Amino acid sequence: MQRRAKLTEIDFVRGIAILGVLMVHSTSEATIDMKTSGLYGIYNFLNIFSKIGTTSFILLSSFVLFYNYYPQPFTFAQLKKFYRNRLLYIIVPYLVFSTLYFLHRWRLNKHEWSLPDMWPSFWHKVLTGQAYTHLYFVFISIQLYLLFPILLYLFKRFKWLAASAIIVGVVVQWAFFLLNREYWQVDNRGSWSLSYFGQYFLGAWLGIYFDRIRSWLVIAKESATVGKVISWCVLWAVWLSAGLGYVWLFYQSRVHRTMFSNALYDGLWDAYTMLTPIVLIQVAFLLRDKMKSSLWVAALRQLGIVSFGVYLLHPFVLFYYRQHPLHGGPGYMQHLWYAGGFVCALLVSWLVVYVLSRLTNLSWILFGSVPAQLEAERAKRKREAGNSVTPGTVSG
Template sequence: MGKPHIGEVDYLRVFGLITIVLIHAWGFYLLMPVASPYSRIAQELGVNLLRFGRQIFMFITGLVLFYNYSGRKLNLNRFFSRRLKNLAIPYVIWTAFYLILKRSSGMLNWTGFGGFLTLWWQNVLNGNGYSHLYYILVAIQFYLFFPWLVTLFKPRRPGMTAEIIIGLGLALYALYFYLFEVRQDLVGAAVAGTPLAGITGWLFLYKDRLLVSYFPYYLLGALAGLHLDSWRRWLQDHLEVAVAFLVIAASLVISEYFYYYRRQGQPWALTISVFKPSIYLYSLAIITVFFQLSFYLERRGFLRWLVSPLAANSLGIYLLHPAILFIFNSYFWNYVHLPGFLLAILEPAAAIVISGAISTLLGSNRYTRFIVGEAGNLRNSFPWGKWREHRAVLHGVGRES
């Protein structure tokens, strides 16, 4: 849109994408028996400490949109047309695909084409087509709200605004976690038979796919996009504090895992809940530290030849990778046996490579580009022909557009 490209966002996007694929791959292993209790602890802690990918993507979405559109007249037709082609249409297509995949494995069934259409429409509305599609539904909500938000959200004191958002976010997640998760049965019993029973039950089911549930991340990203240079300077001046905060937050998450889950027998769903106040603080610390790390890597061109195509195809990889993992876990590993530690590395790596390749193929053809949305808008997103050129600038300065 005429503004310099934010190179570090590519690195942060790829980092978030990798962690999402990792927890989707490793989550399957939690259902399998292990030889050592220490292996199980390592698996569970790995999944628990990597549950921040969605938060990274939400922060990036707020940052990029406000960076690009603030101070400009928003063309609503063009804005929503792009989101329709780049997100909404792929969402409804992949919802149908994953419903068919579920049926092929015996996880789901319907009667006739009319039954399929009814089920498909229900899943389009609630994001239940597959476990990862809820995020697309949240993003669509944010895009619908964005024209009003970009007009209203113009803070003059970004530091104070950030503190207020962080504080209100902490209060929101404390409310969510302790009322809607830890005390869900008591809250449900308290409102039973009252007009609040319906809305409360609905929140229990769908709170993880509502925009308000993640609004702090979008707003903090928006604030960073509005004041990008100030945000970068603040990170450089406070990196030691941010790293210390990350260590403390990670220690808190790990301590809760051992105390509440291992010692007191807390349900696993509560242990890994993204609405835990500790996970909220930990996610903010991750975003802060790794944005600065991404800035550092971008300025040195570290693996830019690889990061750029992965970032360009991040939506396609996100939509595709669960299907690749499903095929691996349902069929492929029945014939190929690898050590567990090697499988934990190779499977997510293979899912990313295969998903990226398919996304590139679909996005390179104008007749299939609509299937992967944003990936299709970036031509030659895997520039193997320019590999030597990328190698030559590996240690150069960051690009400006």
Template sequence: MKNQGAQAKTEKIAEINFLRGFSILAVLAIHTTGYFTKVQPYKTLALLGIWTDVFSQFAVPLFIAISGFVLAKNYRQNFPVTKFYVKRARSILPQYVIFSALYTAFNHWQEMQNSSLPANLKLIAESIWHSDASYHLWFFAIIIQLYIAYPLIIKGYDFCKARGKSEYFLTGMLVIQVLWMVGAHTSYANVIKVNGIAYLFYFTLGIYSFDHFVQLRAFPKSLTPIWGTMSLILTFGASFFIVIGLTTGHIYDEIPPYFTTGSELVYPVLRLVTFLFLWNLAGSLARSRNFFAKVMTRLGDYSFGIYLIHLFFNQTTINILSSHQIGPNQWVFYPIVFTVTLILSYAGVRIISYLPFSYYLVGFGQQKVVKR
């Protein structure tokens, strides 16, 4: 097992970049198909939106797992904790603060024009503190918490691993995560839903995957269709609870908690199977190096920046389509929003990457690719 970690530590792992590419495409899909909640009356278009949205929800868990993998690759035993925190803060806080300010202005421009400078600064500060300048920035609250907890998590994991019990530690994280998420959907534990605890299993799974890197890479590619089929079946299963809630007359935001509780029990299995499916696809791309592989590599490079800026283009595109009476009830809405958002986000990050200090804006520069 030690040799597996040593091999993974010294080589560039192309599969990780492809997984980042898959994840950012899924993020764009979520922020496009999520408008199925606006489809009235409930019909086939909404059903396809639900299935796509539920499947694509692997995006953030996979980003979290990748973070666990990369941290385990670079920071293991006896690493300087203070230096670790400084580097992690540098890799995420400048971008988070800058884009929180930009999205606050983007979403509250009229209000801010009529407010004083102190009031606007207070609004920006509150948006940074609450991670709500834009609805996708909740990711930063999660990853910051996991970065803070990493030294403790890796010590606990390595303690169990030294005794041949790493699977027990991983299972414990799964139990904590599921209990937390089930509790978050009940009136008895109506706590903050967006929290690092809700992703502990995926983060630890990334660490565990690093330790089993060679075994993962040896997975037979003949299993790819099986993993894909299982992922689709589980997607339909997890969606079932939402569909029932909608077909019984509930508005999406008002579906009773007992519907979503069932989904939370399915999600970890669905994510794990989807991860295996995508890992096999990434392995195939790493060997082929065709045009699609090159595109996915570049998307992986730019994934952090695309995540940061894509909602500017997403919301602007939706507003323009709305002014032309094209909305979520029409099929053409979804491919237009997804395609335009992807192209403009990719182009935007590429342009920004040529600017001085682009690392502090989008985590990427022409002379430096940031590995997270």
């Protein structure tokens, strides 16, 4: 069976998701240090409303896998290729950056450089996704890649399971939340894939049934009906309400030390992070037609292509940026300094990933499939440019 067409719109969603990650990390210190500022509500909003990165990437990963593999027979040869690609393009960069960040933290903590002490600590952190604060996402992704062939088989074997994937995912996720709270009390709950089964199974459902629901996802005047418009408004209203409610909880907790139940946090977080990728996919379809006419839209897609590399690298940029804090000066300078952290994390990481990916064929060791994606995009632009040249304009 022929593979489904590549959805370039997904790159826009990745671009927005990585902006969310950078915003969360660049405002994390401000949510602690700026509580007396009159703009603290803005910092809190940017920090919490932007918590869409990890969950969106998980949903997108699931969406792309099921979109590509579900319609086809999943052969043993495909299984070997699947795991080979994940080994080379996910696990290798994960191990490389885990090593770099582990050594970085070891040096900062001024531990003795003793291999017998370092080795057990290193492997414990690698095997639990704790070599650095952001690497838990890659650790979760590896868990989900291990599960993917099993879930793909079950969804193909039992059509009712595929049709009810969203319900099943949410039920499993919340069963884990409740059982963990009452009995297991697993450390670092957010580092385990069961915490994201709702998002993952929603992505699977979207990937499986995308051809059927695409016409509803695309917001277009020519295909709009009363029913569609109402459903779009309901989706966006519920999404915005859940997001703002989640922001409000944290503001009350951080500023007024108000205590809320874990179930309320989890409920609003789950609703917000499951609806966000759907909203972003709709936004991506709106942006698609502007890609050739808007430099900013084209840049957002380019950011989406390099997002994995930016994700892995940006904490180094933020760390060294924060080694040069402001001392005194007008109050607005502090706000500019925090904004500068976001800009540097974005631009420096983006530039380094892009340049290294173009300079060396070995950059996949650091950034996985990013170099290949950049090269494919470059080749595509060349073909499009060649096809747009009329016969009468070719010289020589």
